[in-house]
Amino acid sequence: xxxxxxxxxxxxxxxxxxxxxxxxxxxxxxxxxxxxxxxxxxxxxxxxxxxxxxxxxxxxxxxxxxxxxxxxxxxxxxxxxxxxxxxxxxxxxxxxxxxxxxxxxxxxxxx
Amino acid sequence: xxxxxxxxxxxxxxxxxxxxxxxxxxxxxxxxxxxxxxxxxxxxxxxxxxxxxxxxxxxxxxxxxxxxxxxxxxxxxxxxxxxxxxxxxxxxxxxxxxxxxxxxxxxxxxxxxxxxxxxxxxxxxxxxxxxxxxxxxxxxxxxxxxxxxxxxxxxxxxxxxxxxxxxxxxxxxxxxxxxxxxxxxxxxxxxxxxxxxxxxxxxxxxxxxxxxxxxxxxxxxxxxxx
Numbered sequence: 001x002x003x004x005x006x007x008x009x010x011x012x013x014x015x016x017x018x019x020x021x022x023x024x025x026x027x028x029x030x031x032x033x034x035x036x037x038x039x040x041x042x043x044x045x046x047x048x049x050x051x052x053x054x055x056x057x058x059x060x061x062x063x064x065x066x067x068x069x070x071x072x073x074x075x076x077x078x079x080x081x082x083x084x085x086x087x088x089x090x091x092x093x094x095x096x097x098x099x100x101x102x103x104x105x106x107x108x109x110x111x
Numbered sequence: 112x113x114x115x116x117x118x119x120x121x122x123x124x125x126x127x128x129x130x131x132x133x134x135x136x137x138x139x140x141x142x143x144x145x146x147x148x149x150x151x152x153x154x155x156x157x158x159x160x161x162x163x164x165x166x167x168x169x170x171x172x173x174x175x176x177x178x179x180x181x182x183x184x185x186x187x188x189x190x191x192x193x194x195x196x197x198x199x200x201x202x203x204x205x206x207x208x209x210x211x212x213x214x215x216x217x218x219x220x221x222x223x224x225x226x227x228x229x230x231x232x233x234x235x236x237x238x239x240x241x242x243x244x245x246x247x248x249x250x251x252x253x254x255x256x257x258x259x260x261x262x263x264x265x266x267x268x269x270x271x272x273x274x275x276x277x278x279x280x281x282x283x284x285x286x287x288x289x290x291x292x293x294x295x296x297x298x299x300x301x302x303x304x305x306x307x308x309x310x311x312x313x314x315x316x317x318x319x320x321x322x323x324x325x326x327x328x329x330x331x332x333x334x335x336x337x
Contacts, residue, residue: 027147027151028144028145028147028148029147029148029151029152032148044173044174044178045145045148045173045174046174046178046179046180049141049144049145049148050133050137050141050179050180052141052144053137053138053140053141053144054137056137056140057136057137063140068147068150068151070150070151070153070154071146071147071149071150071151072143072146072147072150073143073147074147074151075140075143075144075147
């Protein structure tokens with residue numbers, strides 16, 4: 001059971017990250033904070049930051065660096081056009097998936 | 112927000128422990144994000160009025176380096192750093208140029224070598240190689256040191272990388288010293304020249320020692336230390 005939940009969460013992190021960035025740009029600390037608030041997702045830095053870097057490498061995110069008074073420059077992430085397309089596709093698929101799962105669950109319950 | 116040296120060193124230790132676990136071309140960028148995260152978290156705690164060692168508190172809350180993934184398996188690639196090795200091998204290319212510079216000083220007067228330094232072999236082959244070789248050696252030396260550090264012990268040959276990186280600057284320093292001493296020795300006297308030469312040798316050894324110590328991989332991060 002635990003392994004299934006871990007795998008499910010892992011697959012959903014990318015989906016959540018892209019959705020967090022759908023309206024405005026955000027920097028890593030804010031993104032991690034928003035996702036950490038979703039307790040059921042059990043998200044931490046070690047899962048979010050590599051995903052952010054990978055999505056940027058794949059062209060779904062773009063980065064704007066801003067000098068910070070403390071530490072290295074703060075990197076703000078936002079969706080690229082490709083990322084926005086990905087967001088629409090993922091949300092559409094998620095709706096379809098949850099609808100289908102609900103149908104399956106309800107039909108099981110009816111028996 | 113000014114952090115003390117030991118606090119900065121705690122952050123550095125954490126990042127050094129995470130670095131080898133971040134695979135892929137974006138690893139360094141991820142590291143910048145994590146470092147920025149740490150500083151932002153410290154600032155947030157400071158603004159909330161917290162006191163004490165905030166760095167330790169923030170690091171204790173972060174994921175452990177192990178949670179970023181397993182260390183890459185260098186077992187198949189372990190061995191001598193090829194960059195450091197090639198870099199160190201390129202350094203001797205500077206020998207003819209060193210000889211040439213020495214030849215141009217009063218020390219070289221009366222030597223039968225000028226004919227060699229005027230030959231085409233020297234001018235079109237050995238001289239360009241003697242200049243380019245040490246420069247390439249510096250780049251390879253730097254790459255070799257990075258390779259050794261990131262492998263966390265799996266790739267060895269750090270001294271070769273250090274020699275390759277610092278060999279050329281030290282050669283330039285020593286050549287400069289040689290030219291100065293050769294031109295001034297008749298006026299300042301042999302004993303003083305000898306003392307100065309010893310000083311240059313000492314500076315060389317000191318620089319190499321410091322650089323080697325600085326290039327050594329850091330200890331593995333231990334969460335309990337915080």
